[in-house]
Amino acid sequence: MSDPEENWESYSAQYASAQAGHIDQLRGRIDPIKLCFRASSLRQGIPCTVDLSRKRLCAMMGGQNCHGEIIFDDNVTWLARFRLPRTSSQPSEARAWILRNPTPEIFDWACESDPENPIGADYILMEKLDGKPLTWKKATPQQKEKVMQQLASHISQLARLEGARLDRFFPLEGSKALLESYLAMIANGEIDSCCPVDTYLVHRFRQYIVGTLSKEIPAGDKFFLKHPDDKGDHILVNDRFDIVGIIDWEWTRTVSKAEAFSSPCTMWPVAEFYTVSNKLSAEELQFAAMFQRRAGKILPTMY
Incomplete structure (x- = not known):
């Protein structure tokens, strides 16, 4: 190609x-x-x-x-x-x-x-579902605030679903099979033909990590569900910007508390992010405050 x-x-x-x-x-x-x-x-x-x-x-x-x-x-x-x-x-x-x-x-x-x-x-x-994918950049500040209020409520409910084991929600055998499939496709040139050696080595390293995960997870650690692709179009809204559904959960994984309840990437200041700025946007701060009000009793040490 x-x-x-x-x-x-x-x-x-x-x-x-x-x-x-x-x-x-x-x-x-x-x-x-x-x-x-x-x-x-x-x-x-x-x-x-x-x-x-x-x-x-x-x-x-x-x-x-x-x-x-x-x-x-x-x-x-x-x-x-x-x-x-x-x-x-x-x-x-x-x-x-x-x-x-x-x-x-x-x-x-x-x-x-x-x-x-x-x-x-x-x-x-x-x-x-009677809704359309959310286009964050086209929404007005009032529409964004309405969506954030609903999203904060939804994520605070996810905070109640904590898991004690990473492989409880995504079996490690599935991860191993997926990585083996990628390694085979990299080797025969089906994917990433531009720099196959680097990509192959990265996936071999990931394979090693998966093999040691179950042994290295502390028994008392808690993990939380995280939507894998929260760039905005996974949220379906109606004309009034009511959330009618959140879709595309198939790559859902369990992650640490800090990652699970970080702001959705649709709110990131992408241009600044790629210039190595880690400053939160005004929307991220607004969303964090909304989320804290709802989840503070569940996760009192979130922020």
Whole structure:
């Protein structure tokens, strides 16, 4: 693939072509008739249709998943969520654990490895939330404050879910399988062909760390849940900026208290951050004060 810094147009064209190939590969594995039959069976036989065209799947696609709308005859709409078959996707051992119960209501799910899965791919049938991804930079100060108030309340609830072991929420075997998959792809040039030696060595070091984690975690340490991708578009809001859902929890991990309750990266002053400034933004300070008011009794030594 072309170097994006040298020829952006060529790189974009190749990227779009590869993306279309991934979508077509996924579409070829999914049986839409069996998908509709399964969905209908979960709603007392109400007929439904699903559009799995490339255009429709691309319309609701992120870095790891794409979605198709299942529309029932009584105007109820579900989402069918599918894992994209990219080279950077997790190996089957990790994917089997990652399929989880996210914020939207889950009606059905199955792993591709399940012999009773007739669909042909990993899938989740889930509620379609009536909201749109939050675009932080376009929100007004009043809208941001409303979102921060709700988010502070939500995170303070997460503070109650403490775990005594890191591998309680992400089995270390899943991490090992994921790293082994990356090492194989680096070695054969599928990913990071520009500096493979450095990348390979970094992943070998990560492999070593994973192997020693369970032995080095003090018995009395507490860990807390952390959303893995809190850049803003994981929050779904309505036109009044009420939070209707927080999605994309599949890479959720448990981390230390300091990391778990740091400000979401959507509030970071990115330009200053990349100039090695560690000064908190006004939004971060505002959010910290809101969070402290709510979680102070749970985490009295947070700040």
